[in-house]
Amino acid sequence: xxxxxxxxxxxxxxxxxxxxGNVIALDxxxxxxxxxxxxxxxxxSGSGKTTLLNQLGCLDRPTSGDLFISDxxxxxxxxxxxxxxxxxxxxxxFQRFNLLPLLSAYENVEFPYLMKHRRPDSSGRVxxxxxxxxxxxxxxxxxxxxxxxxxxxxxxxxxALVNDPQILLCDEPTGNLDSVTGQQIMEMLTELNRKxxxxxxxxxxxxxxxxxQRIIKVRDGRVT
Amino acid sequence: MKDIILQISLRSIxxxxxxxxxxxxxxxxxxxxxxxxxxxxxxxxxxxxxELSKMANIVVIxxxxxxxxxxxxxxxxxxGASDKKISxxxxxxxxxxxxxxxxxxxxxxxxxxxxxxxxxxxxxxxxLDEDVMRQIFTLSDGVFPKSTSSVLVGPTLAERYDLKIxxxxxxxxxxxxxxxxxxxxxxxxxxxxxxxxxxxxAIIGSEKLFTGIYGNEGEYDQVNLILNDINDSQKAxxxxxxxxxxxxxxxxVQDSSRMxxxxxxxxxxxTTFVMAIAGISLLVAATxxxxxxxxSVTERVREIGIMRSIxxxxxxxxxxxxxxxxxxxxxxxxxxxxxxxxxxxVVVLAMVGSTDYFFLPESLWYIPFAMLxxxxxxxxxxxxxxxxxxxxxxxxxxxxx
Ligand SMILES: Nc1ncnc2c1ncn2[C@@H]1O[C@H](COP(=O)(O)OP(=O)(O)OP(=O)(O)O)[C@@H](O)[C@H]1O
Ligand SMILES: [Mg+2]
Numbered sequence: 281x282x283x284x285x286x287x288x289x290x291x292x293x294x295x296x297x298x299x300x301g302n303v304i305a306l307d308x309x310x311x312x313x314x315x316x317x318x319x320x321x322x323x324x325s326g327s328g329k330t331t332l333l334n335q336l337g338c339l340d341r342p343t344s345g346d347l348f349i350s351d352x353x354x355x356x357x358x359x360x361x362x363x364x365x366x367x368x369x370x371x372x373x374f375q376r377f378n379l380l381p382l383l384s385a386y387e388n389v390e391f392p393y394l395m396k397h398r399r400p401d402s403s404g405r406v407x408x409x410x411x412x413x414x415x416x417x418x419x420x421x422x423x424x425x426x427x428x429x430x431x432x433x434x435x436x437x438x439x440a441l442v443n444d445p446q447i448l449l450c451d452e453p454t455g456n457l458d459s460v461t462g463q464q465i466m467e468m469l470t471e472l473n474r475k476x477x478x479x480x481x482x483x484x485x486x487x488x489x490x491x492x493q494r495i496i497k498v499r500d501g502r503v504t
Numbered sequence: 505m506k507d508i509i510l511q512i513s514l515r516s517i518x519x520x521x522x523x524x525x526x527x528x529x530x531x532x533x534x535x536x537x538x539x540x541x542x543x544x545x546x547x548x549x550x551x552x553x554x555e556l557s558k559m560a561n562i563v564v565i566x567x568x569x570x571x572x573x574x575x576x577x578x579x580x581x582x583x584g585a586s587d588k589k590i591s592x593x594x595x596x597x598x599x600x601x602x603x604x605x606x607x608x609x610x611x612x613x614x615x616x617x618x619x620x621x622x623x624x625x626x627x628x629x630x631x632l633d634e635d636v637m638r639q640i641f642t643l644s645d646g647v648f649p650k651s652t653s654s655v656l657v658g659p660t661l662a663e664r665y666d667l668k669i670x671x672x673x674x675x676x677x678x679x680x681x682x683x684x685x686x687x688x689x690x691x692x693x694x695x696x697x698x699x700x701x702x703x704x705x706a707i708i709g710s711e712k713l714f715t716g717i718y719g720n721e722g723e724y725d726q727v728n729l730i731l732n733d734i735n736d737s738q739k740a741x742x743x744x745x746x747x748x749x750x751x752x753x754x755x756x757v758q759d760s761s762r763m764x765x766x767x768x769x770x771x772x773x774x775t776t777f778v779m780a781i782a783g784i785s786l787l788v789a790a791t792x793x794x795x796x797x798x799x800s801v802t803e804r805v806r807e808i809g810i811m812r813s814i815x816x817x818x819x820x821x822x823x824x825x826x827x828x829x830x831x832x833x834x835x836x837x838x839x840x841x842x843x844x845x846x847x848x849x850v851v852v853l854a855m856v857g858s859t860d861y862f863f864l865p866e867s868l869w870y871i872p873f874a875m876l877x878x879x880x881x882x883x884x885x886x887x888x889x890x891x892x893x894x895x896x897x898x899x900x901x902x903x904x905x
Binding site: 334337339340359360363364366367368372374378379380381382383387390391392394395396400439440443 | 506508511512515516519806807809810811812813814815816817818820897898899902
């Protein structure tokens with residue numbers, strides 16, 4: 281099933297300059313992820329998994345090295361282009377849900393749709409996605425602070441999927457879910473992967489990692 | 505269509521309602537201050553203009569003091585005293601030139617000591633032709649004088665000295681031994697400030713009465729021309745100056761249009777100045793809007809990070825904060841405009857004394873003007889915070905608490 285490379289990292293280094301000294305969060309990471317692959321990233325806390333995922337998600341630029349998305353060097357793209365890559369090509373499920381507090385669950389999912397299409401969703405896609413992650417209509421009118429951690433995570437998953445991204449990045453997507461819901465989510469991701477989406481998932485859970493075709497291990501900012 | 509960015513801005517204003525109200529209050533005050541000052545100026549100008557245009561048909565000719573008259577007396581002030589007089593001959597010439605524009609008449613004028621009962625004071629005494637009196641004055645009481653010992657008095661003078669029909673006034677200084685007693689036969693209606701004859705504080709008698717007291721027959725202090733058509737004022741002035749001053753400068757001619765111009769322009773300057781001072785309140789408002797916007801940015805760093813990382817462009821973030829400041833500006837300016845109608849009315853009533861002109865476009869125009877200035881100030885105060893917000897690094901912003 282895996283085809284051409286969709287993401288390619290060449291010697292990607294990320295350094296956080298801190299007063300106490302530089303933190304090398306990523307150290308010359310090189311790797312290739314093929315289109316349609318299901319990859320799990322594992323490693324201890326603080327090893328640089330989120331930092332790596334932020335690089336893949338074009339949230340951040342490498343301190344040095346190159347990142348290619350669909351064979352385009354992100355170094356040569358401006359902020360506008362990177363932003364529209366995040367909007368159209370990449371779906372990101374954050375470790376900390378990151379829902380917009382002023383918007384209802386429904387509007388949170390609708391937000392990227394509106395940014396992309398510039399018109400409200402008339403196809404019912406937003407509602408369908410929410411239903412798929414188990415958020416009913418009544419719950420969809422609630423604001424994030426009124427939802428449980430698990431519910432918020434499910435809304436965040438629906439939001440990541442709304443623009444039907446080619447690449448889905450997930451930072452501990454099941455960390456806040458009970459095992460049944462977690463399993464449902466993993467099955468959803470597997471189904472998406474079957475339909476050709478590239479899925480990269482950060483997890484501590486070996487059970488979750490089993491869904492992946494490949495496991496990348498990160499330790500002290502290095503891919504081993 | 506539903507603009508989610510605008511929705512977020514509105515909700516943000518709503519959850520920080522008190523803070524937003526306080527910020528908008530500055531704009532409200534600024535708009536009220538600017539527009540009521542502007543309206544005050546406009547109403548003042550309009551009322552002065554109308555007052556002055558009542559005498560726009562009067563052209564005053566006085567002798568040029570600089571010509572051959574030797575030293576003494578500066579240039580004849582506005583209807584003020586000048587040592588040089590206009591001779592009978594010059595008057596005839598002026599009459600020939602100016603007759604076609606309207607009524608030409610001569611004025612004798614002197615300032616003198618007067619005494620009513622035991623009360624002493626000073627007054628201007630005018631000597632005028634009886635027919636002219638009838639044409640230019642209206643009486644509130646009594647009749648026009650028929651003898652050389654009867655006079656008209658201005659209403660202000662009458663009030664000050666408690667003059668009634670039949671009251672007697674002694675003109676002249678008793679110490680010098682020459683006094684003339686005249687009898688009040690009529691009281692004039694108030695005429696207001698004028699550049700031909702300031703009758704409100706004056707005693708007006710016949711030419712004979714005047715020359716009887718002061719002599720100088722055929723030497724006039726002033727020649728007035730009352731125009732039939734006020735549009736002739738410039739033409740008549742030029743005509744008289746041209747013909748009378750051909751060889752040497754013998755006369756000065758004053759038409760009121762110049763005075764009107766200079767008063768209107770100084771009122772305009774004053775209005776601008778007062779409005780600029782009121783504008784300082786908008787400066788204060790700007791700082792408070794700026795402050796609130798910066799607070800809003802700081803509080804929402806994480807939100808900005810989320811929006812940016814899921815694909816909102818910098819422009820959307822900028823828009824979100826600009827909307828916030830525009831909404832504050834528009835709401836503040838609108839409330840300000842409504843209040844300005846009420847407060848402006850009170851200010852105009854207090855300062856100008858009449859609200860006759862309040863609803864004229866020249867006056868009301870200051871409300872939309874102040875609104876625009878207020879909104880512009882708001883938007884400008886929001887630009888930097890919005891720009892700051894848009895420039896935040898998504899990853900850094902996401903890590904904010
Ligand atoms: N913005 C930042 N500024 C400074 N240091 C940072 C920043 N982001 C990450 N780091 C540091 O980089 C290293 C990697 O962090 P990262 O968040 O990628 O770890 P992680 O593998 O995701 O850990 P966890 O499993 O706990 O989420 C850590 O030492 C962290 O302190
Ligand atoms: Mg992490």
